[in-house]
Amino acid sequence: MTNPLESRFHPDDIAAAHHLMETESPAEIDPRIERLVDDLIGRIADKWTLLVLELLEERGTLRFSEIGRLVEGISQKMLTQTLRQMERDGLATRTVHPVVPPRVDYALTPLGNSLSAAFCGVWVWAEKHLDTIEAARRSFDART
Amino acid sequence: MTNPLESRFHPDDIAAAHHLMETESPAEIDPRIERLVDDLIGRIADKWTLLVLELLEERGTLRFSEIGRLVEGISQKMLTQTLRQMERDGLATRTVHPVVPPRVDYALTPLGNSLSAAFCGVWVWAEKHLDTIEAARRSFDART
DNA sequence: CGGAATCCTCGATGATACTG
DNA sequence: CAGTATCATCGAGGATTCCG
Numbered sequence: 001m002t003n004p005l006e007s008r009f010h011p012d013d014i015a016a017a018h019h020l021m022e023t024e025s026p027a028e029i030d031p032r033i034e035r036l037v038d039d040l041i042g043r044i045a046d047k048w049t050l051l052v053l054e055l056l057e058e059r060g061t062l063r064f065s066e067i068g069r070l071v072e073g074i075s076q077k078m079l080t081q082t083l084r085q086m087e088r089d090g091l092a093t094r095t096v097h098p099v100v101p102p103r104v105d106y107a108l109t110p111l112g113n114s115l116s117a118a119f120c121g122v123w124v125w126a127e128k129h130l131d132t133i134e135a136a137r138r139s140f141d142a143r144t
Numbered sequence: 145m146t147n148p149l150e151s152r153f154h155p156d157d158i159a160a161a162h163h164l165m166e167t168e169s170p171a172e173i174d175p176r177i178e179r180l181v182d183d184l185i186g187r188i189a190d191k192w193t194l195l196v197l198e199l200l201e202e203r204g205t206l207r208f209s210e211i212g213r214l215v216e217g218i219s220q221k222m223l224t225q226t227l228r229q230m231e232r233d234g235l236a237t238r239t240v241h242p243v244v245p246p247r248v249d250y251a252l253t254p255l256g257n258s259l260s261a262a263f264c265g266v267w268v269w270a271e272k273h274l275d276t277i278e279a280a281r282r283s284f285d286a287r288t
Numbered sequence: 289c290g291g292a293a294t295c296c297t298c299g300a301t302g303a304t305a306c307t308g
Numbered sequence: 309c310a311g312t313a314t315c316a317t318c319g320a321g322g323a324t325t326c327c328g
Contacts, residue, residue, distance in 0.1 A: 033195070033198060034195070034216065034217075036267065036270050036271065036274070037191055037194050037195055038191070039270070039274065039277075040266065040270045041189070041190070041191050041194060042191060044277075045185070045189075045266070046185070047181055047182065047185045047186060050181050050185060051173065051177070051178070051181055054173075054177060055173060063289090063290090064289075064290055064291080065289065065290075068290095070173055071173060072173060072178065073178075075321070075322055075323080076290085076291080076322095076323095077291095077292095077321070077322070077323090078320095078321065078322085080290080080291060080292085081321090087284065088280065088281050088284040088285070089277050089280055089281060090276065090277060090279075090280030090281075090284075096290090100289085100328095101289040101290085102289045102290055102291085102328085103289075103290090104289080104290060104291090111273060111276065111277075111280075114269060114273070115269060115273075117265075117269075118265045118266050118268065118269035118270075119265070119266060120265065121261075121262045121263070121264065121265040121266070122184065122189070122262050122263060122265070122266060123180065124262065125258060125259060125261075125262035126180050126183070126184045126262075127180065129255060129258070129259075130180070130183065132234065132255065133183075133188075133233050133234060133255075135234075136232065136233055136234030136255075137232050137233060137234075140231065140232040140234075141232070207309085207310090208309075208310055208311080209309065209310075212310095219301070219302055219303080220302095220310085220311080221301075221302070221303085221312095222300095222301070222302085224310080224311065224312085225301095240310090244308095244309085245309040245310080246308085246309050246310055246311080247309075247310085248309080248310060248311085
């Protein structure tokens with residue numbers, strides 16, 4: 001079990017996903033795909049969520065201020081909003097310790113961990129092809 | 145070769161990606177991750193690009209107006225912008241036929257196909273857990 | 289410390305009009 | 309048909325302030 005992608009997904013899942021993405025009629029895109037993309041990209045997989053997701057994945061439990069410090073460039077507002085949304089989506093847990101000063105810990109749920117794993121293939125792709133893309137961009141810009 | 149994820153990525157790639165995501169020092173997030181996410185989410189993997197990517201993946205070659213019709217809700221401006229960026233990034237090819245009226249065909253490059261495959265794991269995850277997420281949201285909203 | 293509330297800006301996107 | 313150009317909007321997100 002060296003490959004998290006292999007271990008995480010079964011052929012049936014892949015088949016199901018492919019089925020979901022195939023529209024037989026020559027009409028429009030499957031509305032479920034639209035909903036999928038809207039929900040996933042627009043609400044779950046935004047930049048800050050992905051950053052926090054990977055951070056919690058590698059560090060385990062962290063408190064609010066730690067995440068704020070570690071995710072460079074995030075504003076307090078977006079941090080709160082992102083964490084709240086992750087909690088709402090069941091991706092992370094929020095634990096308030098009744099002490100003064102307050103201490104609030106965040107950690108991924110199994111669902112959060114699985115999302116992180118699901119994105120593994122994308123990170124792999126990105127790392128593998130980022131140079132190629134930059135080259136393609138330079139080439140395109142030169143041609144134009 | 146029933147599983148595109150298994151066939152596409154090697155254990156070495158996974159290891160490399162994991163290495164990329166692990167920061168030993170207790171400092172900040174690896175800047176390369178930041179760049180990765182910024183580039184990928186902010187420029188490549190936006191909503192419209194993903195929609196067009198999946199469409200071209202399943203339909204093969206399509207002309208400009210066809211894509212515009214099939215991707216519901218996209219404006220002509222965003223369609224042009226999306227396709228141009230995909231071409232620039234080396235994800236798609238643009239073929240102009242010198243006829244009147246003009247005919248321009250778009251198709252994925254191997255790189256574009258590989259990106260589509262990389263997102264497979266995310267689509268699988270999304271389909272598998274979307275109901276769970278909605279339930280979590282209802283539960284959270286009820287608690288609040 | 290961990291937020292909530294407020295105000296404000298700017299850039300992404302849509303709408304519209306024009307063209308080879 | 310496949311764009312380009314221009315203008316208008318609107319909401320995501322930053323900065324700031326206040327609070328338990």
